[in-house]
Amino acid sequence: MEYKRSSALFIEAQQYIPGGVNSPVRAFKAVGGHPIFVKSAKGAYLYDEDGNRLIDYINSWGPMILGHAYEPVVEAVIEKAKSGTSFGMPTEIETEIAKLAIEMVPGIDKIRFVNSGTEACMSAIRLARGFTSRNKIIKFAGCYHGHSDSFLIQAGSGASTFGMPNSPGVTVGTAQDTLLATYNNEASVRELFAANPHEIAALIVEPVAGNMGCIPPAAGFLQFLRDICSENNTLLIFDEVMTGFRLAKGGVQELYGITADICCFGKVIGGGLPVGAFAARREIMDFLAPVGPVYQAGTLSGNPLAMIAGLTMLRAINSDAELFKRLEEKCAYLENGLRVAFSETAIPFTINRVGSMISIHFAKESVVDFATAKLGDNEWFKKFFHGMLQEGVYIAPSAYESWFLTDALTYEDLDFTIRAAKKVAAEM
């Protein structure tokens, strides 16, 4: 396949937009080469500016769980736009989507809508800090909670328990309020609680990690987090921006039977428009302005286009009793095919999967945290990525990203993908 026009567009874009992209992972820096410019998409397929058709395993990083240009969402957005796109005033549809989300997700009484997952997580920790009158938070290395300052933190050197900024522009003062633990490692969490008694407002976690590839929580890990947070009067925040409405109607809380204190949403909840949300039980949510003292706001928050897209998407998910079963079966089928493809070669690999999230790591050892995810061989990954692209299959342009399956995929698409993987693996 040729990607000439995409390359030309990328070269032009770089003159006017930093790196040619409005979000860094799109730039293909981890895999080399030029990114693909999309012209349109429908169902499971992307159509690029060179006229290529690609089977899409990213689906806008998750939202298009029912496929691209899903007709009910598209029609609802068009219809809504005719009566105005933003008012900065309340509309009935905000209550409708709030009611439905609260019905679908366990343990939440109220929800506030924002414009991105970043905003949701940033606001959730502010709320947690306000509610508990404490400053520190715990996050896990390799978990991503958007690009706000408190989360752009890496492990400090030596034995220090507090983090260091991992981007210029994040102050050391901010970084010192974020403590870093190791995913799936109970001892690392216990140590942080022991070293910072009565100081930890919240522990935030991707309850199934998806930003270091897909990493499932070890047996008992989420229950352990629930218990240690309760014992320490620390709020447990599940960042379900990726997993919410994707792994189950009620997300990881439903799937693993653990209730968090605050949940963050994004991606699927907006049906492909910019939406995020955070939710909790009444007592916590009523700490937010205008009821309570914690300030949080947004000019375009809850705008009618975003809300109708989200509401239409959630209704479709809520009314389809077989959706998550189908996604599970499709992804299990793909997993099995990929295993066979790589088992026939000498390439070391590990595949992780939960529901419709899957990732392949070119490492022998199991991938259970950020350190083990980093053991994956990026040269193998690059070859696999570009090989698949040549075959017309688009996977995430980074070894640290999960694939997100859409229900629009047919078994023919999956077989095509598996055949492509076999061919690419044999050539690697």
Ligand SMILES: *Cc1c(COP(=O)(O)O)cnc(C)c1O
């Ligand atoms: C994508 C993501 C975010 C950030 O959401 P944006 O809409 O990109 O700001 C936060 N948390 C998790 C787990 C995510 O996957």
